[in-house]
Amino acid sequence: MSKLLMKKTKQGLVSLVQMNCVLHWKEADGSIYYSFDEDGMFVLIHGGDIIHHLKTTYNDENVAEVVQNIIAHGHLSLNDYLNQFELEERISKENMFLRLYNDGWLVQVTPLSFSPLEDVWQSIYQESLRNTPRNATTSEIKRVNEAKEASRIRFMEMIDTRDNPKDAHIIDHGVQKLNPELVVKFSLSRYEKHLRTELLAGLIRLRIGPLTAEIFRHGLKIVEKNSPNKRHYLLKIDGIINDPTDEQEFVSKIENRLTDDRKIVFTVRELLARLPKSDELVLDGSILTENFAKPFKRRMEDDGPHISKKIKLESDSNSSSNGNDFNPTTIALAASASAADQDLNIVSHHLRLLTAQSFLIEVSPGSFAVPFTSLTEKLREHNFEMLVKSTLGPSSFRILRCLKRLKLGDEKLIASEVFLKGEDLRSALYKLVLNKVVEIQEVPRSADRAASKTFFLYRHKPFTSYLYLKELLCFSMAQCVSQVQKFRDENKLLLSKTERVDVKGFEEEMLMELDFKALQKLRQRELFNLGKFNRIKSLYSIFQ
């Protein structure tokens, strides 16, 4: 089909398997089938963002170098990487690997990582069916359900063993290290959790304010590593969970278990310890509390000349002087304690504000859980509405909101709800129908479905709208990339000049002024288009 030579095809497959873009499965008859794995592709697409984020998080370019090499090689073994360095550098690189692994950015690679989950599931399920004999007393449906349940348990155990291996760490001279034989790759699911954190913080910034968003972001960072994956692996396999209600139940069960285990719960004190210094994040006066006047009153009382308690000393001069040895320290301690209490108070109020808007759940006084499932849905809804508002216009946005509330409505009802005239309403509805935001429901009034007796209702279905939007965003991303390629092709001559060995690194001296300026413009355009690509990509990740 590809009309490539066998050798070229095999080389291509080797590259793709190495980069985690292709999975393979060997059937019982010995034939090997290859399938596409989008996770590997997404790691490459997010590559620039990943390197930049980790460089910023760890504030270390060496960490960025390690991650760059892991992404560029797909997966690699620790031994192969560390053997190229001297002892000192090797130890520091080992520590980097340990940090990245413990923080969840790297995961172990096993042969199971290269097998499609659907095929693994099918083989376990078929085996389980064969091992569950038919019984006269048990119906076929019950037998199938039993087999499915047993397969599910076995499958989940297998995947958990792959994701949480026991042999990843070793103890060497009392120091915990990573097993040198470990083969690692970059964890896309971990990065998706970070993306989710940033997007949720962005939502809070718009809804409530930047300070509350910053506090919320730090709270999410505490629980980010243990938060649920964007999409559980069981939900990616057809046939395991079919019913949407079952799917919702399954997802809620996972979240409840994480909340009970306190994996996605943080306390106010933990958050306060994690917040940046007061000069970077000024929270004073950021929120009106119930007793906002009292902390100031207390301070004024403490700083005033009338101090309630005095230490009685032998000499009178000491007792009457303001420079008493103990009083300034007492005042300082009291002031710092009250400042810490005040910060705690303010942060608590910010968290209560988030709880009131259902962005957090207070599981116990001072402990807050993050409801990721409902927040993800809110994020999608909000971004979809903003896209409709900014691209299709405010009238379309009003109609969408109206249809969400009404569920189903005809033209007259919508016109009366959104206060739009017939023509304006029809043109706005046309835009919405064209972009699959709104669907038309035909309602016949007679048995023969005569056109004269049929009327049309409009409704909004999020699932299909999001699917279509995803395709549109994908197309826009492809357009950005093809734009970059297009003006690289247009300036092929100039680029060939700059790629010359004698010119590279000396562009300013070797190129003419016009060529140099053109090259600058080209670079800026490329960066700008890649920036646009990344922005659309972050939108795509919301609806993925």
Added chain:
Amino acid sequence: MSWRRRGNNGLVPDGEILPPMAPEKPHLELPVATPLTNDETDSATQYISLRSVMKESPFYTGMLDQNDDSNVLGDGIQRYSDKYNKSTKIGRTIEEHPYHLAFFPEELYSVMGVSKREKKQLKLSRFKADGGLKELHMNGNGEDSLILQHLKDIADDIDNGTTEVTNEEENEDEDEDDEFEEDDDDDYNAEKYFDDGGEEFDDDDDDEPQF
């Protein structure tokens, strides 16, 4: 062709078939993209760097239609400047990477250099904070946004356009003067007929003897 009205507004000649009216698409005013932030620029820069690292890695199998890497323009014509082009990587092939064979099916072993006994090493890349774009000195303010630069260029063009207009006007005047001067030179230049005694031999190009 009859231009008389027959039920139309008189602007369309009879008998002519007009193209159908293009359907009016709804006019969408899309929001304008704001300039990139520092973080976004850094991410894009690192993406370009990663792309170049991938291109130099042994896993880059090349383009289908590019057979001769030394010819960058791909038109098959050999040029003097081809000797300055980056030479095709010979050392690093797909067979020189240290693979973990357990992760690959056996049918691919033939192209993975399994039979080669020499020890294989990973080829590691260095991290560049500027993504390898440092060589291009971005004229002081590397952070000039594209839009601002574009506006600057438009302003420059307008300024150049006005000076060009004035220059053209001056040139036209000069041309006019030149024309008149040319007319004066040959026929009405009295000095032409004035015999100075010192320049008469300048016009003589032939070798005839002087009397």
